[in-house]
Amino acid sequence: MKMNNITNKAARVFHEVAFTTKKHSPEILIVTGIVGGVAATVMACKATLKVNDILTEHKDTVDKIHDVAADEKITEYTEEDEKKDLTTTYIQTGFKMAKNYAPAVLLGGLSITCILASNNILKKRWVASEAAVVAINNSFKDYRSRVVEKFGEAVDKELLCNLKATEIEEKVTDEETGEEKTVTKTVTTANRNDSSEFAAYFGPYIYDEEGNTKPNLNYSTNNLYNMMFLREKESYANDLLKVKGRLFLNEVYAMLGLPETRAGQVVGWTYDPKNPSGDNYVDFGIPEDTLTYVDYVEGYTEEILLDFNVDGNIWKLM
Numbered sequence: 001m002k003m004n005n006i007t008n009k010a011a012r013v014f015h016e017v018a019f020t021t022k023k024h025s026p027e028i029l030i031v032t033g034i035v036g037g038v039a040a041t042v043m044a045c046k047a048t049l050k051v052n053d054i055l056t057e058h059k060d061t062v063d064k065i066h067d068v069a070a071d072e073k074i075t076e077y078t079e080e081d082e083k084k085d086l087t088t089t090y091i092q093t094g095f096k097m098a099k100n101y102a103p104a105v106l107l108g109g110l111s112i113t114c115i116l117a118s119n120n121i122l123k124k125r126w127v128a129s130e131a132a133v134v135a136i137n138n139s140f141k142d143y144r145s146r147v148v149e150k151f152g153e154a155v156d157k158e159l160l161c162n163l164k165a166t167e168i169e170e171k172v173t174d175e176e177t178g179e180e181k182t183v184t185k186t187v188t189t190a191n192r193n194d195s196s197e198f199a200a201y202f203g204p205y206i207y208d209e210e211g212n213t214k215p216n217l218n219y220s221t222n223n224l225y226n227m228m229f230l231r232e233k234e235s236y237a238n239d240l241l242k243v244k245g246r247l248f249l250n251e252v253y254a255m256l257g258l259p260e261t262r263a264g265q266v267v268g269w270t271y272d273p274k275n276p277s278g279d280n281y282v283d284f285g286i287p288e289d290t291l292t293y294v295d296y297v298e299g300y301t302e303e304i305l306l307d308f309n310v311d312g313n314i315w316k317l318m
Helices: 002-023 025-070 079-151 153-160 223-244 249-256 291-297
Strands: 164-173 180-189 199-202 205-207 213-215 246-248 267-270 304-307
Touching: 002 025, 025 079, 079 153, 199 249, 223 246, 223 249, 223 304, 246 249, 249 267
Parallel strands: none
Antiparallel strands: 164 180, 199 304, 205 213, 246 267
């Protein structure tokens, strides 16, 4: 029984080591390639120090052949013999040079092979990960379309961005009596941490992925002016998309003065009227009939939620 336990543990350890090695094989190969490349360079430098001795020996042998050929006393040494000896000498010198550099060249070749193998493994993993992300994204889009079909776009956006109704108290003046009274009003709020990965908030402050803040220079205290600014940038983004044929989300963020994100350098829009792979237009996701829009324009919230209709991975779509 103990022997079986020991055997099982040994097998488990073996498989864990094998899996860990396979998991980190790209890093292992790239490090091996770099170390091997450095070692090959050192070996090549050492081999170069021996080249002078090989060339000196070659020159001495060639000079001797020429001296023998030029000696009139040695009549049996013909011109054909001289050519054969010179050819043999050059071949032998070439072989010595190849032998001298062979270890460095071999090690350098193995190092390059390790680096290329590491790149190949990473490329295969990237393709597999990309396929998984595409499948998940398509599944999520299908789910959202079913939500829209059954409950409408308002409910879809409410669930996607975790919009919640919040009651606030507001002082208003009664038009008939002129008296000031306090009324309760329901406004829509959103939690930036629960929003879509590609959504952004346009407000008085800019928040980066690390949570740091700074003033938004493109923001105005006049919310209607801000809406005009956003619509103008949306129109410009569509014009830019038609001209370039592709547009990254980070490029749109830059137009609005918002910080770039990791996802923004991958996703975006493509434009191809003949073979559309997406919507073929840029939408900031700010329709005027949404509660967030109304509450923002009326001044109940400082930020307007922008939910961009990105097509997906631009590198894959182009």
